[in-house]
Amino acid sequence: QVHLQESGPGLVRPSETLSLTCIVSRGSVSGGGQYWSWLRQPPGKEPQWVGYVEDGERPNYNPSLKSRVTITLDTSKDHFSLRLTSVTAADTAVYYCAREVRVPGRLGKYYFDSWGQGALVVVSS
Amino acid sequence: AVRVTQSPSSLSASVGDRVTITCRASQGITDDLAWFQQKPGRAPELLIYSASTLQSGVPSRFSGSGSGTDFTLTINNLQPEDFATYYCLQDYNYPYTFGQGTKLEIK
Numbered sequence: 001q002v003h004l005q006e007s008g009p010g011l012v013r014p015s016e017t018l019s020l021t022c023i024v025s026r027g028s029v030s031g032g033g034q035y036w037s038w039l040r041q042p043p044g045k046e047p048q049w050v051g052y053v054e055d056g057e058r059p060n061y062n063p064s065l066k067s068r069v070t071i072t073l074d075t076s077k078d079h080f081s082l083r084l085t086s087v088t089a090a091d092t093a094v095y096y097c098a099r100e101v102r103v104p105g106r107l108g109k110y111y112f113d114s115w116g117q118g119a120l121v122v123v124s125s
Numbered sequence: 126a127v128r129v130t131q132s133p134s135s136l137s138a139s140v141g142d143r144v145t146i147t148c149r150a151s152q153g154i155t156d157d158l159a160w161f162q163q164k165p166g167r168a169p170e171l172l173i174y175s176a177s178t179l180q181s182g183v184p185s186r187f188s189g190s191g192s193g194t195d196f197t198l199t200i201n202n203l204q205p206e207d208f209a210t211y212y213c214l215q216d217y218n219y220p221y222t223f224g225q226g227t228k229l230e231i232k
Contacts, residue, residue: 046224046225046226047214048223062219103174103175103178113171115168117167
């Protein structure tokens with residue numbers, strides 16, 4: 001089973017850029033059929049899908065964040081990263097990396113089979 | 126974006142009970158709905174995908190049903206480890222959206 005681990009600063013100043021990396025082990029980010037995803041969960045609220053990247057394809061982002069978010073894949077290091085610019089207190093959340101894989105026998109359908117443990121990021125001066 | 130309305134927001138039950146949680150989508154989403162369990166301080170864990178497919182390793186007392194706009198998660202014979210918060214997720218189209226959650230507490 002693939003293992004995912006988030007890393008990055010736990011405190012970011014308002015208006016600055018949040019950067020997180022997800023290190024993938026016991027698996028590889030290379031090749032299609034895997035969506036390397038970011039989600040976040042503000043304190044006391046439901047999770048929110050941020051976006052994903054697939055090897056060789058353009059990333060797909062939540063429109064509510066699209067102007068500020070970038071997700072990139074590094075196949076040489078088996079990790080993927082999240083950048084979120086111009087952060088405010090509303091971006092304070094636990095950030096999760098996760099993987100979606102194909103549903104067997106269902107063309108174009110995916111499901112989340114692995115999640116990282118999560119990384120709390122607080123936006124505060 | 127597809128809105129997903131989950132109910133109830135909280136639920137009290139006893140060990141051995143059967144409970145049902147529902148999610149309603151604002152438009153038809155075929156069977157593209159998943160259910161997650163989340164315990165405090167932990168990442169969500171997948172229970173069911175494609176509305177009714179049990180994820181490997183998940184106990185058979187969990188089951189899901191529904192298609193279109195109305196979906197149900199049923200937990201039979203509640204066990205102490207089942208007291209947690211449950212979320213549904215529509216993965217029919219982007220952006221994926223979650224229900225507001227159901228906190229299942231011990232009566």
